[in-house]
Amino acid sequence: MTTFDDRENAFESKFAHDEEMKFKADARCNKMLGLWAAEQLGKTGDDAEIYAKTVVMADFEEPGHEDVIRKVAADLEGIVHPDLVRSKRNELLIISQAQILKDT
Template identity: 50%
Template sequence: MTSFDNRETAFENKFAHDAETQFKITARRNKLLGQWAAEKMGLTPEETTAYATSVVQADFEEAGDEDVVRKLLGDLTSAGVEIDDAMIRAALEDKMVEARRQFIEPA
């Protein structure tokens, strides 16, 4: 029975590690997305840092990416940037790829 318990514990540990890794990658993606949007809005470096943090925090409002897309679309539109939902979702995908790459291959 000990072997089974060890195997179960190993699977639980792997699941927890995978969930933590995905959380970190998603947070990095949201930070990159915030930096991308800040550049489009012409924010200063200090404003960019604060804005990227606010995008990361926006992801805690609800499950999925809709809260982040809604925030970016609203903020970019309010700043006079001509953008649509599809452009934001494309950036979301691009930044996810970049975040995974950065996480796997740290500088």
């Protein structure tokens, strides 16, 4: 194998690793957002965990995170403003990224 092939493989591996870390951070963030939203809805225990899983699953509806924002904002309509949902997700994403980095 040439040096060029080695570098290409290294870049591909790094890209795959970075994408995996991004996926894990997004999933963790969405779960944390779901748990926060469950708390706003008065859900606790298993009900909160089940609700958080529905938030994580909502992220598979379309690319990006707008599907998650839309779901949580609709569920919290009349309780919190959609801008707060978006702001909370941004805050939790930073926390989840730090946790993922710490775990690796």
